[in-house]
Amino acid sequence: MKIHGQNLSAILLRLPWQYQLLTGVGAAFILLTAVHVASVLRTVKDKAFAPVTKPVTFYFSDRPKGVLDPSLAARPHGLTAWMAFTAQDEQGGTGATMNVRLAAAQVTSRGCAWWSEQPHAGLTGKTDKLLAPDGQTVIAKGAWRVETPSLVYDPDDKGKEWKLFAFKYFWADDPQHRLAIVQHYGVIAYSAAPAPDKDWSTEEWLFAAKKNYPPAPYDQLVLLDLDRLSPQLQDVVMYARPSAIYQDGVLALALSAFREGETEPDRVILIVSRDNGNSWLYAGTLLDKKGLSAFDAKGRPPYTRIFGATLLQQDGQVYLAAALGTAARRGAGTLIFAVDDLASGKLRADPKTGAPEILRRVPLPVAGAGPVGGGTAAYTDACPRTGLVISEQEGASSYFKIYQTGIPPAGLSPP
Template identity: 30%
Template sequence: MGRKLIRTCLWLVGGLALIVVGIFLYFRITEPNPAKGPVAPLKQQQGETSYRLLIIEGAPVEPDSYGIYDPSIEYSRDGSVGWLLYSSVTGNYRPAGKYVHTCLARTTDHGRTWTYVGRINTSADGTLDLGDGRKLDGVWRYEVSTLVRDDGAPEGDWKLFVHKYFWSPQKDRMFAYGWIAMRTAHDPAGPWSEEVPLFGAGRNPPAPYHHTQVDVNALSPDLSHQVTYSEMGSLCHDGSLYLSLGAMWFLGPDKIVLLRSRDHARTWEFVHTLVTRDDAKALGYSWLDGSSLAADHGHFFLLVTPGSRKLMHDGTLAFEFDSLENGTLKRDSAGHPTIATYFPVQSSLLSGPGGGQSDYDEHNTGGGLLMPQFDLRAYPHVFQIFSTGRKLTAP
């Protein structure tokens, strides 16, 4: 009886392994080639690009710093003061640090220069409760934050949303043990409220962390199988707060969706799925990730980073909304999203992971769109942000 059980278990394990290998091979064989997609000629037209490295004046000099990433820009109501939320990667751990903090900088010259304000979210060592008495040591990280001005909100006009998750040397990034948190303030310089665990995904995060206010998976049948959400973009328009979310399943980025709140983030509704893996395939890529929302001269845009195993993060694509209220993008006759403009990464940098998880504010005229890019030659400061000097729309 025992031998039969062992044989059955081995058969099941072997069958599962074959299924996993089959799925892997399928995606490898069917992976699109970016060189044959519509983005390739846009790269050729623009030629070699060179952007200005963004320096945060007055930022503390940390001996174990690996640089800064994940820019999010938002300007004051009159457009005179700009605020930059970004990730700071630190920690004496190879290859690229174990702590990811959220920091804030300020500009009064429309993005020509930036001055350090402070650290908003501090990444720290922690112990994860796995249940049944099991524990795991690691780090709580704050990544891919987005800053938005939500005028008229009783708790303050400013909100930040950030992906908080657990990381350990043994497991790496444990997204299932993570959620999107929210903080509010009357002034970006602070003080900021305590963080609220806002968005979860179905059963994730599991107990004892299952205290998020909104189960995003329950907002639409289209989202019922997502594992987690990340890479947010934010925008307020006509009294509504919009968030773009990257929905992830067990094989990685799946789709980008749009949520809306009409009551300053008290309640949320699903608006529409913005782009999918099918859209990525039509563009010559495997996925679209790193979302952001932006406005420029009355036009609204979704910014995304196309990626594949050949080119992990290949710059920034801007898609114009046909209707922000309905969450629909402008599409061609075949139903594919129309590229409004493309921002390539700098090919002169040694950048295997690439870059492109950008953000934009129309008041940032001294810096234009801000793009992060990975540069191995600058090690250990491999995470960098650049001012492209470019707008989304023609002047």
């Protein structure tokens, strides 16, 4: 900058030293003030939007005793976010009933905090009698339970844009044969609708593990035995905890795979569809309990089991949120992995070890969880400040709560 042909520094040098000193002090004061104001604004911003863990608030006319297994979905740029979850209520000898419920929340700049009751989806449980292959002899009494739902928005399937998957199984009153009955009569159920609040289709039994799982007459209800997709699935007798995501024409479904007699998943597999769920292909294994030692960290109990895993999406990137367990707790928190290739189920590798790279470790929301623990998580870009939504057992109680954490799957907390 020049004034009368002279630049500003030359003019300042011609001033008396007292004026030069005042000018320097003034400039320094202005600079320090600007830095201080920026620091204050940043501090206020951080305090205002720091991640906060708190229970998700539901407004229901018949409040369930427990809520768990959240799944979140929303239309792009929509004004409503939707949550599917498992609701626990008491029932006589069979313990808690397990049913799928839906809730909706308004999308706001502060997150999605107030979840209101919505009509029941097309998947429901009921008290029933289990029939032998002759279709008449009663072999067990109990109830059909429906749990671990996954809600996904598929914009390319007209009239079936909203899809709901869940694990359905028979829970016998008699505990002696309960595990065997669950594994023989456990299926992945499915329903679809043009909108989450109406017109859900009649329930379908989409997948079972193999022939005679379940036996006749229930086998006639199953649309596909998954062992037909790959020889690698021959040892699986039951699939549970479906988790669906839709991206670029691919509908992907993660499933917890159980071997006979085992009460915890052996691995988490991925199947994919390129025609909105009309046909399916086996993509691979996302997580295997034999490789859990690669995720151990110094000072932490070693991981020994898989509790469950869900597919998430943040800003176009797909993630796997894995709830892993220790000897003391079935679910001891959540590990976040990036899925580099959805079609093949390939997780991003750690460049140093070659094992799947852990992007984030998320502890259980509240200290003092019971022996079951928790860690199954959900997320939607519609509610970034709500962050990961995670369910956890309430102390020694058999019931669960769902918490919002304010923590995103990866990257920094939202601004």
